[in-house]
Amino acid sequence: MAGAGYKQWTTGAVLTSTDMNTYVGDQVVMSFADSSARSSAVSSPSEGMVSYLLDTNAIEVYTGAAWAGIGDITEVAAGTNIDVTSGTGPVPSVALAIDAEVNFADQLATRPEMKDYAETINAIGGTGGGTQDIDLTAGNVVTATVDTSTNTFTFSNPSATGKSCSFTLVLTNGGSQTVVWPGAVDWPAATAPTLTASGVDVLTFFTLDAGTIWYGFAAGLAMG
DSSP states (O other), X not given: XXXXXXXOOXXXXXOOHHXXXXXXXXXXXXXXXXXXXXXXXXXXXXXXXXXXXXXXXXXXXXOSXXXXXXXXXXXXXXXXXXXXXXXXXXXXXXXXXXOSOOOOTTOXXXXXXXXXXXXXXXXXXXXXXXXXXXXXXGOSEEXXXXXXXXXXXXXXXOOOTTSOEEEEEEEESGGGSXXXXXXXXXXXXXXXXXXXXXXXXXXEEEESSTTSSEEEEEEESSOO
């Protein structure tokens, strides 16, 4: 019977018909022209028997109830970013459907073609005076309103050295209070722009060395 295991004969041992049928006949990969030829030759298969069908080039194993393809996927369920058209084997139809967050964990996405994309906005709201951190992991487009008192900005979590990291800051009423920028910001001519007391300024920053130097530019002042 199939599944009898392995037997090693010693020199001079007798190979009986039972041994031949059990350890050889039932446990080799039997080759047949098709499933009909197999059924005629093996009318009562035992669980674990393996056969090869010449017409379909398929290797099948007897499960105890039926012949089944080895490695067939019997069922696939839909999950995060996976849509299933047909969830049954032997070849289920599945498709990648990006319908949830995909975290690349700082790995490359090489040669993508982008269309109709958006960027996450880190909406800070009122800064409330004091120190206000701009965390790059929260979004690369930042909105904030300067109010109350002196506001000191800090920038955190840029990309590692050797990678370009940038963000856009849409700042409302920046000139209404004193704004202190990080010492790492390098402005054109070493001079920070004069911000609008009542209106919107758009500022851009980028770094190539994990924030050791942030290059800062006024993309638009007194925008509205």
